Amino acid sequence: MSRLAEARAGAPRRSLRRVPISIVVAAATALVFLFLAVFGTLVAPYDPDLQDLALGVAPPSAAHWLGTDQLGRDVFSRLIVATGPALAGPIVVAIATVLVGASLGLLAGYFGGRTDDIISRVADLIWSLPGLLVAIVVIGVLQGGLWLTVAVIAFISSPHAIRQTRSATLAQIGLPYVAAARTMGLSDVRIVVRHLLPNVRATVITTAMLDFVTAILVFAALAFLRIGVEPGAANWGTMLADGQTLITVNLAVIAAPAIAIVAVAASITVIGDWGHERATGEAGR
């Protein structure tokens, strides 16, 4: 720990002044959604499940900013409350994918040979599966909920993390500092954890962010098909599906969740890209 602190102390201070405006916007968007995900139930103006059948579907108004759906539920509240579940699944997927993928990628890259062959071929095999189709079949047949969905999506996106980490590791492995670590007689574990991991960290984090984005989209797609979702619960994907018949009366029913999905996916992609560029640019010096 103290050693880490020591390493940080020597690192150059990054100035915040040079952050481009697009990143500021993306970060602000991501933070807003993160806030809604955590405190959504407290912020929502209405109970998302409160039905007002007398009102039925209605366009946006002062009382209901984004109008109501066919059961008279407040779309704005449903949108906010759905943020938590919409982000939680993908976050768990991203973490799981990266933990498994980065470890396997590091192992494949560092040891090479037979280890690499086995890991890489299995990754290729998973890569070749039609991901969404597999998810639909597995989750549909097993009647699974959130956690099965997380597991399946993590499984099908793990090859991405494996390949990215492996190639980042291969780029480092030929550098003399790795040879120097070997010739000091350090153990393989120490070389991988202490020397390689910090130098591929930027790639790992970016990969996690991109996997998160993919997962958001897959979750939404599955929810749209009503797979792996609880009937009646507020969910961006199901809102999209339910709203299809209502667009003529209240466009917001379908536009709001669509924009939310795109906004989260885009902001995380932009931040991830930028972070990766900065990190690799610095490592190149």
Place this chain on the structure above:
Amino acid sequence: MSAVETVLAPPTVRRHGGGLRVDSLDIRAEGRGRSERIVRDLTFDLAPGAALGIVGESGSGKSLTAKAIIGLLPANVLATGIIEFDGKSLLDATEPELRAVRGATIALVMQDPFTMLHPLQRVGATITESLVPEVRRDRERARNEVVRRLAEVGLDPSVAARRTFELSGGMRQRVGIAAALAKDPALLIADEPTTALDASTQSDVLALLGGIQRARGMSLVLITHDLGVAFGVCDRILVMYAGSLMELGAARDLRDDAQHPYTRALMRAAPPITHVLERFDPIPGNVPRPGTVESQCPFAARCEFAVDTCRTVRPEPIAVTPGHGVACLRLDAVRASLRRSDGATLLRVEEPQAAPDVARVSGLTKSYRRNAARPAIDGVSFSIGEGEALGLVGGTGSGKSTIARCMMGLATADSGEIVVGGLDVSDFAGLTIAQRREAYRTEQMVFQDPYASLNPKLSIGAALTEALEIRGGGRTEVPELLERVGLPAEYATRMPHTLSGGERQRVAIARALAIRPRILICDEPVAALDVSVQAQILELLRTTQAEQGMSMLFITHDLAVVRQMTTRLLVCHNGVIVEEGPTERVLDHPEHRYTRQLRAAVDTSRSPEEERLA
């Protein structure tokens, strides 16, 4: 200014143009709201048909000066001042005008022959592409022209049908020169054309460049970090340091009567091949960033003659004799010291004593590819005695690094035996973890490239602590270790990228020393460093080796360096040890043809200091 102009009266008769005048050239890097001056107030000219050498270390601004002349500065780098070529301003020229000049009247030869040619194109096509359109369109004429051009650079006509990857580095550089000369330019700019080449190839290519320049009456600007190279080819030499002109004069004047402390220090810093120096004469410190020495003498911080005014006033070039300008405020003091000293210290080397072996290599063979035409190393055998400094010299691809890699377990030999400290380490993969640790406590390695041999994410202190822990030591010993390699204890908290190349190499040496090995393997430890810094590192290695009674295997391509560092020498050629013996005997009376060739290549570019002693 007027002083400089009188310095630079053009001496040669004009034959077909090629005169270059550079006046008050400033080059600035703009960006991120800052602007840094990289080259400051540079004035020189080049008479038609003359050869000018621009000599400087990394960061001296020599390459940017060349790029400014040919209009190829990077986007955020701006040049101001005057650059005139045959009376026409190049700085004011538009891009189409410059394009007409590039290649046709001013041509450029680049440093790295391995990346500058199209990898799949045949040599004939490469040269044809550069010919003037009239010749290029007529197939028959173009073919004859290619043959003629190849002959000019000493290549056989059959080379035209070959592809880049089939050629050696020296042949590629010759092709590069032939292509650059295809439109018969009036001025050829060669940017470090031989740096990537072997010593013996290097002297051939330089001789070729010089010969062509004289035969064609073409002007030549040769950019190099090596004064010896410039002496060999150029009539006039411009020495730059941190973006400023230090000294400018005829090559002969600089050879025999260099007056700037920097030029003199550079000459002394390059070790001689003829004898062993008792002590190296390194220039202390590191090359500064040009922007930090704007209003002072850039060399002041490293100069033995510096006084306070050197740090506050910028010296203008003064003509010491016609045609010889020196930018130094302390010329009188420098001259006074010249009269006093100049007794070079010669050190007699004792015959190497027979000592028990710490490492023995026998019959080592290794191929990288299964069907390779010849193995990278083929039946190499030698031993290293306790406390002995053994040298291993050879050119690129001679297999010298492969030997080191096999000894360190970074490559596995196909056959043969390596015994280190009584332990058979021929196959590292077959060793137990304990045996491997034992082996690495016996032998340690210093790598060539200090920019990549330190983990960029690990502080200096953390890197050294890790090494110390192997010997049961810890963080408390870091300051002492840093001091031993001449670095302040505060460096423990620094990250590698904040250090200069020389400092990084010191850290890498400290890391190896922390383990207290019995053998230190050094693979080209100074090849990636600036000339003025190399001697510091060599001195450090030599004194630690002697003080610790440690054995050393010193691998290099540089015969002068190996003379200073070792008592016994192996010469490696095409994977075979072709000669072996006491360093003094091998260098002074080489027996094998290859050794003689290496030695001859050095002699052609000797510094004057050595010549006087020889």
